[in-house]
Amino acid sequence: MNSASHTSTPTLSDEEIIKRVTQGEKHLYKNLIRKYNLRLYRIGMSIVNDDAEVEDIMQTTYLNAYSQLATFQNKSSFNTWLTRILINESLLHKKKSIKRNQLAMASEKEDLHNDTPLKNLMNKELKAILEKAVSNLPEKYRLVFVMREIEEMSTQETMDVLDLGESNVKIRLTRAKEMLRNELSDYYKTTQLFEFNLIRCDKVANFVMAKINP
Numbered sequence: 001m002n003s004a005s006h007t008s009t010p011t012l013s014d015e016e017i018i019k020r021v022t023q024g025e026k027h028l029y030k031n032l033i034r035k036y037n038l039r040l041y042r043i044g045m046s047i048v049n050d051d052a053e054v055e056d057i058m059q060t061t062y063l064n065a066y067s068q069l070a071t072f073q074n075k076s077s078f079n080t081w082l083t084r085i086l087i088n089e090s091l092l093h094k095k096k097s098i099k100r101n102q103l104a105m106a107s108e109k110e111d112l113h114n115d116t117p118l119k120n121l122m123n124k125e126l127k128a129i130l131e132k133a134v135s136n137l138p139e140k141y142r143l144v145f146v147m148r149e150i151e152e153m154s155t156q157e158t159m160d161v162l163d164l165g166e167s168n169v170k171i172r173l174t175r176a177k178e179m180l181r182n183e184l185s186d187y188y189k190t191t192q193l194f195e196f197n198l199i200r201c202d203k204v205a206n207f208v209m210a211k212i213n214p
Helices: 014-022 026-048 051-067 078-100 102-114 125-135 139-150 155-162 166-184 198-212
Strands: none
Touching: 014 026, 014 078, 026 051, 026 078, 026 139, 026 198, 051 078, 051 198, 078 155, 125 139, 139 155, 139 166, 155 166
């Protein structure tokens, strides 16, 4: 999902797009949505592990970010700021789900190992093994692993987003790799992991833009 192939102004920086959106060019916000859909989806999946729910969380994230664009200050990058909103929304959603389903928690935990919603997306044997193994990592290790190894975010970006020190990021990444090594060896990293295809990208982008500019 290359944002450059779907936008008329691929050379604009995030800062320039934000400036122009806040000045009335609302349609440019779609550029940011397409640019960051895949990253938000992968990170959301590492927390919530339900692709339909993650789409809802992404839409809420973009709408919340849009409503705060006028007060956004470049103390951090837009990417970091947007990812923090996504993580907060994901954790809030997860917390509410746990409260609603306390009596069913034991069976739900078992389902995460046996029949997760990710299985509907898996069309290759290796991909199925990879996604199941990553999904079964404890959340704090899974989140760092997805950011660093799948999304290829830098250590500094990961530190900023998760508000962790450098040593904690490195320790969690090392631990995640150790958990995966016996089962997956060198095959854990793939661009197909947690796919977010063009149709679904369009769905999120069109939903958010319809809310912003009906």
